Amino acid sequence: MGDIRQSLLPRDVLSAAKELLYHLDIYICNLVQSGRQPPQVDSKTLDLIEEFILHAPKDRNASARRMSALQELQLLEIMCSCFQEQSRDxxxxxxxxxxxxxxxxxxxESRMALLGKLVSMAVAMGRVPILECAATWLQRTHRVYCVRLAQVLVDDYCSMVPGSVPTLQNIHSASPRFCCQFITAVTTLYDLTTEELTPPIELLQMIVSWIQEDPRLVLITFLNTPLTGSQPINSLDVTPLGGLVRWCVKAPLAYKTDKKQTPTHERSENVPEVGPLFSTLHLSVLQVLMLLPNILNEKGLFGRMGLLQLDSLAALTSELSRLLDQADKHAHASAADAHAAPQLALDRLAQALQVAKANGALLCSREDMRAICSRLPHNNLLQLVLSGPVMYYNNIHTPPLAFSPHAAHSPIASHPALPTHAAHSPIASHPALPTHAAHSPIASHPALPTHPAHSPHTPLAALPASHAPYPAQPFITGMPFPFRPNH
Structure with missing residues (x-):
């Protein structure tokens, strides 16, 4: 394509960009049809893109060409049309x-600026092909740039334009792959270390509603990732589970010390409390973790691949230890309140460690867990998890142990790590969870007496349709924007 440069130079900036997109489409179609593996765009074509679409000067002495705001908007519409009309993924x-x-x-820098505007427009217009391409981009790109793209979307739809949150919320149904990658990016961006890095309440509400509606949403990238391919260095995690666990554990302390939180007597009736939101999110994360044995067994990865990494949890416990030290030094509330928040944070950490390890999401020894939690203060539930020989949990809110048609007619099997008589052990709920979580997975005390053998239980009902594997997402076809140049 290097020979078309002379024909692009006399054109105005928008016309040249439009012409180049047209030739780029033809060039890549021919490249794919040639069967060359892997198909790769040559450096001369990349140079043309930088010069006539990103407007990077060809040499240092040349002045950069610039588009007006209107021309840039027209270029974005042309790009949307180009991707929408192309039928081959x-x-x-x-x-x-x-x-x-x-x-x-x-x-x-020009790439990132144009990408943020294009993806923001794709969200507003429901352009699924662009969202699907952006999901792949988020999976392959350094996390520093991924969180920059996420920040653009949060600013556009949660901060700058009031009432635009429902538009962003629609990506859940438009492109689940992009939605999953977006959650991973925002949980990486907002680590609750400062007031600026605390997620906006509208964003938190949206993510909670997504996961409540479909817990498998956070596993879509993992389910669609080829097992033979390795993740690029410093890319986003394959699931947002680590970031969501960090949110839930740190929230009682991070929001407690957030000076910009609105006082109780000034809060609007429409603004929810963050406490119940994080409790609901925590329960949802535990339920997602309890789906993993079925999925990991189907992939042949149970006991071989952990979705929560020990070094990430070690970093979390280190941050939690620092926050607990700060809470002790700056305690200004009543003694009961000052004690409740740290204990809630430690309870959530214990529950996450227990359920993650029992369901194959965390691959480590109990000695490793004790080591990363050694600096934390005493907590009864955490002590049980770190010292107990076996972690029991019930399966009330989880589907059968296989997503096959035959699984609906078989009783739940006990976890391979549990003794046979423990499969039906009743467990009490913990007060750290919301009231509707009466059957959530909590560690039982290791000193319980041995139970007599139980008679077989009635098989569970058939798996509800809402937990079926995610269907392939058809591309939305809308009114096309012509991008063919006028000759």
């Missing part, structure tokens, strides 16, 4: 990568 993915794949040069 391979061509779309290659074109998206050619346009927005980071090259490590000065044009990357």
């Amino acid at each position: 391979t061509v779309r993915q290659l074109m998206f990568s050619a346009l927005f794949g980071l090259q490590g040069n000065a044009a990357d």
